[in-house]
Amino acid sequence: MKKVPNPIDRHVGSRVRMRRILLGMSQEKLGEALGLTFQQVQKYEKGTNRIGASRLQQISQTLNVPPAFFFDGAPMIENANGSEHPMPGVAEDSHSSSFVLDFIATAEGLALNKAFARIPDAKVRKRIIELVNCLAAEDAPPPPPGKNGIN
Missing domain, CATH: 1.10.260.40 (lambda repressor-like DNA-binding domains)
Structure with missing residues:
Protein backbone atom coordinates (compact mmCIF):
# COMPACT_ATOMS: atom_id res chain seq x y z
CA MET A 1 0.00 0.00 0.00
CA GLU A 78 -5.85 17.88 14.44
CA ASN A 79 -5.59 18.10 18.22
CA ALA A 80 -5.14 15.04 20.42
CA ASN A 81 -8.89 15.23 21.15
CA GLY A 82 -9.69 15.09 17.42
CA SER A 83 -10.76 18.72 16.92
CA GLU A 84 -9.22 20.69 14.09
CA HIS A 85 -7.76 24.16 14.27
CA PRO A 86 -5.50 26.29 12.11
CA THR A 106 2.23 27.08 -11.07
CA ALA A 107 4.33 28.33 -13.97
CA GLU A 108 1.46 30.60 -15.09
CA GLY A 109 0.96 32.01 -11.61
CA LEU A 110 4.64 32.76 -11.18
CA ALA A 111 4.92 34.37 -14.62
CA LEU A 112 1.83 36.49 -14.00
CA ASN A 113 3.07 37.64 -10.60
CA LYS A 114 6.57 38.46 -11.84
CA ALA A 115 5.20 40.47 -14.78
CA PHE A 116 2.62 42.24 -12.62
CA ALA A 117 5.27 43.20 -10.05
CA ARG A 118 7.31 44.88 -12.81
CA ILE A 119 4.48 47.33 -13.63
CA PRO A 120 5.54 50.57 -11.92
CA ASP A 121 2.23 52.47 -12.19
CA ALA A 122 -0.24 51.62 -9.39
CA LYS A 123 -3.17 52.90 -11.48
CA VAL A 124 -2.27 50.52 -14.30
CA ARG A 125 -2.03 47.61 -11.84
CA LYS A 126 -5.46 48.51 -10.47
CA ARG A 127 -6.94 48.59 -14.00
CA ILE A 128 -5.42 45.19 -14.75
CA ILE A 129 -7.08 43.77 -11.64
CA GLU A 130 -10.40 45.27 -12.77
CA LEU A 131 -9.92 43.73 -16.23
CA VAL A 132 -9.16 40.29 -14.81
CA ASN A 133 -12.18 40.50 -12.50
CA CYS A 134 -14.41 41.38 -15.49
CA LEU A 135 -13.01 38.52 -17.55
CA ALA A 136 -13.45 36.09 -14.67
CA ALA A 137 -17.06 37.24 -14.18
CA GLU A 138 -17.82 36.62 -17.88
CA ASP A 139 -16.71 33.00 -17.56
CA ALA A 140 -18.46 32.40 -14.25
CA PRO A 141 -21.81 30.62 -14.24
CA PRO A 142 -24.75 32.94 -13.53
CA PRO A 143 -25.71 33.24 -9.85
CA PRO A 144 -28.77 31.34 -8.67
CA PRO A 145 -32.08 33.29 -8.70
CA GLY A 146 -32.36 35.75 -5.83
CA LYS A 147 -28.59 36.02 -5.25
CA ASN A 148 -28.09 39.03 -7.54
CA GLY A 149 -31.15 40.99 -6.50
CA ILE A 150 -33.21 39.76 -9.49
CA ASN A 151 -36.00 37.25 -8.87
Whole structure:
Protein backbone atom coordinates (compact mmCIF):
# COMPACT_ATOMS: atom_id res chain seq x y z
CA MET A 1 0.00 0.00 0.00
CA LYS A 2 1.35 3.41 -1.03
CA LYS A 3 1.85 5.89 1.81
CA VAL A 4 0.07 9.22 1.29
CA PRO A 5 2.16 12.32 2.15
CA ASN A 6 1.10 14.30 5.21
CA PRO A 7 -0.78 17.49 4.18
CA ILE A 8 1.63 19.67 6.18
CA ASP A 9 4.63 18.02 4.49
CA ARG A 10 3.04 18.61 1.07
CA HIS A 11 2.31 22.23 1.96
CA VAL A 12 5.83 22.93 3.23
CA GLY A 13 7.27 21.24 0.12
CA SER A 14 5.08 23.31 -2.19
CA ARG A 15 6.26 26.48 -0.44
CA VAL A 16 9.89 25.37 -0.92
CA ARG A 17 9.15 24.84 -4.62
CA MET A 18 7.36 28.17 -4.98
CA ARG A 19 10.21 30.12 -3.36
CA ARG A 20 12.87 28.23 -5.33
CA ILE A 21 11.10 29.02 -8.60
CA LEU A 22 10.54 32.67 -7.63
CA LEU A 23 14.29 32.96 -7.17
CA GLY A 24 14.92 31.28 -10.53
CA MET A 25 16.81 28.46 -8.85
CA SER A 26 16.83 24.92 -10.23
CA GLN A 27 16.37 21.82 -8.09
CA GLU A 28 19.97 20.96 -8.89
CA LYS A 29 21.26 24.32 -7.58
CA LEU A 30 19.19 24.05 -4.39
CA GLY A 31 20.41 20.49 -3.94
CA GLU A 32 24.04 21.58 -4.37
CA ALA A 33 23.60 24.35 -1.79
CA LEU A 34 22.12 21.82 0.66
CA GLY A 35 24.49 18.95 -0.14
CA LEU A 36 21.63 16.89 -1.62
CA THR A 37 20.69 15.38 -4.95
CA PHE A 38 17.98 17.03 -7.04
CA GLN A 39 15.93 13.86 -6.51
CA GLN A 40 15.92 14.51 -2.76
CA VAL A 41 14.81 18.10 -3.40
CA GLN A 42 11.99 16.71 -5.58
CA LYS A 43 10.87 14.42 -2.76
CA TYR A 44 10.89 17.33 -0.30
CA GLU A 45 8.88 19.49 -2.72
CA LYS A 46 6.26 16.77 -3.25
CA GLY A 47 6.03 16.09 0.48
CA THR A 48 6.97 12.43 0.06
CA ASN A 49 10.00 13.01 2.31
CA ARG A 50 9.55 15.01 5.49
CA ILE A 51 11.91 17.96 6.03
CA GLY A 52 13.56 17.92 9.45
CA ALA A 53 13.98 21.06 11.54
CA SER A 54 17.69 21.57 10.87
CA ARG A 55 17.20 20.97 7.14
CA LEU A 56 14.28 23.40 7.06
CA GLN A 57 16.50 26.01 8.72
CA GLN A 58 19.17 25.36 6.09
CA ILE A 59 16.59 25.64 3.28
CA SER A 60 15.21 28.88 4.74
CA GLN A 61 18.70 30.41 4.81
CA THR A 62 19.43 29.25 1.25
CA LEU A 63 16.10 30.63 -0.04
CA ASN A 64 16.41 33.78 2.09
CA VAL A 65 13.10 33.48 3.97
CA PRO A 66 12.29 32.79 7.63
CA PRO A 67 11.32 29.20 8.49
CA ALA A 68 7.76 30.36 9.25
CA PHE A 69 7.37 31.22 5.54
CA PHE A 70 6.98 27.53 4.74
CA PHE A 71 3.94 27.23 7.05
CA ASP A 72 2.00 30.26 5.78
CA GLY A 73 -1.45 29.10 4.67
CA ALA A 74 -0.88 25.59 6.01
CA PRO A 75 -3.88 23.23 6.29
CA MET A 76 -5.73 22.55 9.51
CA ILE A 77 -4.10 20.27 12.07
CA GLU A 78 -5.85 17.88 14.44
CA ASN A 79 -5.59 18.10 18.22
CA ALA A 80 -5.14 15.04 20.42
CA ASN A 81 -8.89 15.23 21.15
CA GLY A 82 -9.69 15.09 17.42
CA SER A 83 -10.76 18.72 16.92
CA GLU A 84 -9.22 20.69 14.09
CA HIS A 85 -7.76 24.16 14.27
CA PRO A 86 -5.50 26.29 12.11
CA MET A 87 -1.80 26.13 12.83
CA PRO A 88 -0.66 29.00 15.07
CA GLY A 89 -0.07 32.14 13.03
CA VAL A 90 -2.03 30.82 10.04
CA ALA A 91 -4.88 32.88 8.62
CA GLU A 92 -8.39 31.63 9.32
CA ASP A 93 -9.27 31.51 5.62
CA SER A 94 -6.74 28.77 4.83
CA HIS A 95 -8.87 27.31 2.01
CA SER A 96 -8.76 30.47 -0.09
CA SER A 97 -5.13 31.18 0.80
CA SER A 98 -4.29 27.59 -0.14
CA PHE A 99 -5.99 28.12 -3.51
CA VAL A 100 -3.92 31.27 -4.08
CA LEU A 101 -0.70 29.54 -3.06
CA ASP A 102 -1.46 26.61 -5.35
CA PHE A 103 -1.97 29.03 -8.24
CA ILE A 104 1.18 31.02 -7.47
CA ALA A 105 3.17 27.78 -7.42
CA THR A 106 2.23 27.08 -11.07
CA ALA A 107 4.33 28.33 -13.97
CA GLU A 108 1.46 30.60 -15.09
CA GLY A 109 0.96 32.01 -11.61
CA LEU A 110 4.64 32.76 -11.18
CA ALA A 111 4.92 34.37 -14.62
CA LEU A 112 1.83 36.49 -14.00
CA ASN A 113 3.07 37.64 -10.60
CA LYS A 114 6.57 38.46 -11.84
CA ALA A 115 5.20 40.47 -14.78
CA PHE A 116 2.62 42.24 -12.62
CA ALA A 117 5.27 43.20 -10.05
CA ARG A 118 7.31 44.88 -12.81
CA ILE A 119 4.48 47.33 -13.63
CA PRO A 120 5.54 50.57 -11.92
CA ASP A 121 2.23 52.47 -12.19
CA ALA A 122 -0.24 51.62 -9.39
CA LYS A 123 -3.17 52.90 -11.48
CA VAL A 124 -2.27 50.52 -14.30
CA ARG A 125 -2.03 47.61 -11.84
CA LYS A 126 -5.46 48.51 -10.47
CA ARG A 127 -6.94 48.59 -14.00
CA ILE A 128 -5.42 45.19 -14.75
CA ILE A 129 -7.08 43.77 -11.64
CA GLU A 130 -10.40 45.27 -12.77
CA LEU A 131 -9.92 43.73 -16.23
CA VAL A 132 -9.16 40.29 -14.81
CA ASN A 133 -12.18 40.50 -12.50
CA CYS A 134 -14.41 41.38 -15.49
CA LEU A 135 -13.01 38.52 -17.55
CA ALA A 136 -13.45 36.09 -14.67
CA ALA A 137 -17.06 37.24 -14.18
CA GLU A 138 -17.82 36.62 -17.88
CA ASP A 139 -16.71 33.00 -17.56
CA ALA A 140 -18.46 32.40 -14.25
CA PRO A 141 -21.81 30.62 -14.24
CA PRO A 142 -24.75 32.94 -13.53
CA PRO A 143 -25.71 33.24 -9.85
CA PRO A 144 -28.77 31.34 -8.67
CA PRO A 145 -32.08 33.29 -8.70
CA GLY A 146 -32.36 35.75 -5.83
CA LYS A 147 -28.59 36.02 -5.25
CA ASN A 148 -28.09 39.03 -7.54
CA GLY A 149 -31.15 40.99 -6.50
CA ILE A 150 -33.21 39.76 -9.49
CA ASN A 151 -36.00 37.25 -8.87
